[in-house]
Amino acid sequence: MGIQPGKFWDSSQPQYIWEHKVIIVGLDNAGKTTILYQFLMNEVVHTSPTIGSNVEEIVVKNTHFLMWDIGGQDSLRSSWNTYYTNTEFIILVVDSTDRERLSVTKEELYRMLAHEDLRNAAVLIFANKQDKKRCMSAAEISKYLTLSSIKDHQWHIQACCALTGEGAEDGGAEWLL
Ligand SMILES: Nc1nc2c(ncn2[C@@H]2O[C@H](COP(=O)(O)OP(=O)(O)OP(=O)(O)O)[C@@H](O)[C@H]2O)c(=O)[nH]1
Numbered sequence: 001m002g003i004q005p006g007k008f009w010d011s012s013q014p015q016y017i018w019e020h021k022v023i024i025v026g027l028d029n030a031g032k033t034t035i036l037y038q039f040l041m042n043e044v045v046h047t048s049p050t051i052g053s054n055v056e057e058i059v060v061k062n063t064h065f066l067m068w069d070i071g072g073q074d075s076l077r078s079s080w081n082t083y084y085t086n087t088e089f090i091i092l093v094v095d096s097t098d099r100e101r102l103s104v105t106k107e108e109l110y111r112m113l114a115h116e117d118l119r120n121a122a123v124l125i126f127a128n129k130q131d132k133k134r135c136m137s138a139a140e141i142s143k144y145l146t147l148s149s150i151k152d153h154q155w156h157i158q159a160c161c162a163l164t165g166e167g168a169e170d171g172g173a174e175w176l177l
Pocket residue numbers: 026027028029030031032033034035047048049050051070071072073093128129130131132160161162163164
């Protein structure tokens with residue numbers, strides 16, 4: 001019997017472990033890569049705009065996630081769909097100060113939710129950069145994105161600050177469990 005997608009062999013405790021596939025999406029500069037490494041190391045890393053993707057295995061309370069952090073620049077968004085197969089969770093990161101581009105985020109969100117390969121995926125929205133002055137609250141972002149109209153996917157919105165990690169693992173990642 002071969003290894004099925006989503007399972008990997010743990011040589012320290014010989015057994016197959018189920019791994020949940022997560023994609024981290026959102027516009028450029030939203031804080032996706034910062035969140036990924038905050039999850040992985042509880043540290044802020046210096047980031048550059050992601051070209052392509054980063055992938056890391058993150059373990060939260062013994063649950064294994066394979067997290068794909070995908071570059072959010074305009075030119076890269078058309079290839080997000082190449083990452084969708086077998087995705088269980090979408091993490092959508094929003095820069096809560098970026099009022100001008102919230103409409104673009106909204107378009108991208110609803111495009112993803114309509115995609116056949118994501119029909120069973122749940123969505124966690126991070127209202128990131130809550131440390132910044134005049135940022136939008138999670139409630140404002142939720143209203144603008146009309147999240148309450150989403151009936152065919154599970155969703156949750158969480159305010160966070162990737163620089164301190166506040167809201168990321170406690171309120172956010174725990175929702176994935
Ligand atoms: N003040 C503040 N800055 C943040 C926060 N999260 C990320 N940043 C900063 O925002 C900038 C962009 O962060 P990245 O994590 O590289 O953004 P990204 O979403 O991965 O961007 P792309 O790879 O281009 O799609 C960096 O300078 C981060 O330090 C936050 O919560 N608060």
